[in-house]
Amino acid sequence: MRLKIVGVSLFGVFALVSIYFIKVVVMPGASYNNGLVALTESDEAIKSALQQHVKQLAVTIGERNQFIKGSLEKSAKYIKSEFSKCSSKVTFETYLSKNSEVKNVVAMSDKRNKENTKQGVIVIGAHYDSAVDSPGANDNATGVAALLVLCNRLKDYSFKHNIHWVAFTNEEPPFFKSNSMGSYVYAKSLHKNKVNVVGMFSLETMGTYSSEPNSQEYPSPLEKIYPDKANFIAFVGNIASETVLKTSIDEFRNTTKFPSEGIIAPATIPGVDWSDHWSFWQFDYPAIMVTDTALYRSPHYHTPTDTYDKVNFNELAQVVNGLQKVIIKLDQKL
Numbered sequence: 001m002r003l004k005i006v007g008v009s010l011f012g013v014f015a016l017v018s019i020y021f022i023k024v025v026v027m028p029g030a031s032y033n034n035g036l037v038a039l040t041e042s043d044e045a046i047k048s049a050l051q052q053h054v055k056q057l058a059v060t061i062g063e064r065n066q067f068i069k070g071s072l073e074k075s076a077k078y079i080k081s082e083f084s085k086c087s088s089k090v091t092f093e094t095y096l097s098k099n100s101e102v103k104n105v106v107a108m109s110d111k112r113n114k115e116n117t118k119q120g121v122i123v124i125g126a127h128y129d130s131a132v133d134s135p136g137a138n139d140n141a142t143g144v145a146a147l148l149v150l151c152n153r154l155k156d157y158s159f160k161h162n163i164h165w166v167a168f169t170n171e172e173p174p175f176f177k178s179n180s181m182g183s184y185v186y187a188k189s190l191h192k193n194k195v196n197v198v199g200m201f202s203l204e205t206m207g208t209y210s211s212e213p214n215s216q217e218y219p220s221p222l223e224k225i226y227p228d229k230a231n232f233i234a235f236v237g238n239i240a241s242e243t244v245l246k247t248s249i250d251e252f253r254n255t256t257k258f259p260s261e262g263i264i265a266p267a268t269i270p271g272v273d274w275s276d277h278w279s280f281w282q283f284d285y286p287a288i289m290v291t292d293t294a295l296y297r298s299p300h301y302h303t304p305t306d307t308y309d310k311v312n313f314n315e316l317a318q319v320v321n322g323l324q325k326v327i328i329k330l331d332q333k334l
Contacts, residue, residue: 027246027249027261028246028249028250029253029254030253031232032253032258032260034257036258036314036315037257037318039314039318042321044317046320047316047317049148050142050145050149050313050317050320053141053144053148053149054141054145055308057136057137057145058130058135058306059308061074061078062135063133063136064128064129064136065129065130065170066097066129072169073103076167079144079148080092082148083105083107083148083167086152086154087107087109087155090105090106090107090108092105092106093105093106093185093186097170097175098180104166104169104186105167106165107165107166108164109151109154109157109159109165111156119161121190121196122159122162122197122198122199122200122201122327122334123164123166123186123190123201123280123287124150124151124166124200124201124327125147125166125168125186125201125202125203125276126140126143126167126202126203127140127144127169127170127182127183127204127275128141129170130306131172131302133303134302134303134304135306137207137308137311138205138208138294138301138306138310139294140171140203142205143204143205143206144203146203146320146323147165149320150324154324154328157328160331161198161334163331166186181276183202183276183279184282187282187285190283197286198244198334199244199330200244200277200288201248201287201323202287202288202290203290204294206233206291206319207313208230208292208297208298208311209232209292209312211229211230215229215231216228216229216230216296219271222263230293230297231259231315232258232260233258233261233291233292233322234260234261234262234289234290235252235260235262236289237264237288238264238281239264239266240281240286241286241287242264243334244287245262245264245288246262247330247333247334248288248290248329251326251330252325252326255322255325256319258315258319258322274294275289290319290323
């Protein structure tokens with residue numbers, strides 16, 4: 001009898017572990033792996049816009065946080081001005097942090113498909129603050145640049161859902177995973193108002209790529225599962241966000257000739273919840289992160305050398321072009 005109980009227990013553990021690794025490893029489709037293709041005319045236009053935005057945030061403004069006077073305000077005004085080119089409904093969400101006013105910048109998509117309108121909201125977000133002593137070109141001017149470009153390119157698309165384009169403040173320490181995070185403030189407000197968020201996209205640190213062997217690191221034991229070249233974009237989520245993640249990576253792989261990897265895993269794996277999607281998880285909203293994996297491949301993470309010249313704009317442009325199609329697919333399917 002004891003042997004049977006032990007056997008059943010071991011089988012249960014094995015089953016759980018197997019299910020977990022299936023969630024981690026098995027993604028729809030297959031990652032593209034035939035080398036980078038030449039930029040299309042569309043990619044070139046995206047690249048030019050991305051360069052403009054990253055340069056404005058990381059070079060003209062530079063370090064952006066509450067400890068550099070006026071930096072967050074300058075960034076918010078620039079983002080609002082750019083959002084105004086793709087939405088007539090742009091607002092600041094202002095709140096107090098360390099006795100100072102800080103702002104999320106929010107744009108709502110103007111057009112909706114009146115014949116087939118779905119209930120619920122899709123949030124596309126990126127944080128615009130940078131770490132202390134860092135100009136934050138990759139982390140996270142690249143994410144904000146992607147946000148602005150996607151909003152602009154989709155301004156004439158008739159969405160079925162309400163789309164919220166949001167530039168969050170205060171993602172970086174000492175505010176990370178606190179109620180002073182801009183994304184936490186925003187997610188809490190949506191929850192309080194009983195808004196049905198069907199999916200959230202966190203665009204986080206997206207501009208570092210390398211095809212060199214051993215250029216990619218991982219928290220253990222993921223190095224045994226994923227490739228050692230830092231040439232892919234990663235889609236990261238938890239089990240509750242499985243539909244959003246698998247729909248996203250499936251569409252990306254079907255439409256975009258660029259390497260991609262996906263993971264569905266608990267926050268106990270370091271890095272899985274290291275961005276604004278964490279805030280939405282606190283209110284049980286499905287949310288994923290799109291990232292180059294940050295410190296797991298970039299030696300410039302959170303340092304003074306996270307500069308404009310380190311960003312791989314060719315690769316970033318192709319990723320953003322692919323994400324445009326992903327957002328449309330999510331709008332149709334969720």
